[in-house]
Amino acid sequence: QVQLVESGGGLVQAGGSLRLSCAASGRTFSNYAMGWFRQASGKEREFVAAINGWSNTGTYYADSVKGRFTISRDNAKNTVYLQMNSLKPEDTAVYYCASRTIAIVSRALSDYTHWGQGTQLTVSS
Secondary structure: OOOOEEOOOEEEOOOOOEEEEEEOOOOOOOHOEEEEEOOOOOOOOOOEEEOOOOOOOOOOOOOOOOOOOEEEEOOOOOEEEEEEOOOOOOEEEEEEEEEOOOOOOOOOOOHEEEEOOEEEHHHHH
């Protein structure tokens, strides 16, 4: 049983920074691509960032967060991170961690088989 547990959300002022964490359990974490998605109130869930299995190479970002957000993983700790800088009010959303069953990253929600429960980020103006 794969479990993903996000943490680190909260309330931050515009221009601030925050780091989200996603702890994985239940299988060999390093073999699988991981992604972060977000869903703002009244909107569809959207891709934010993703990282290939095995290492911190092979990262991909949505245009809206490129240059501000950084995804990374620590395979020894079975954890993936999302460092978020220069936050904007439009970044406000519930952030979800997700995993694939292969190491190759994807931007498509349907390619991810396991999801965390989400963590709320609110950016005040």
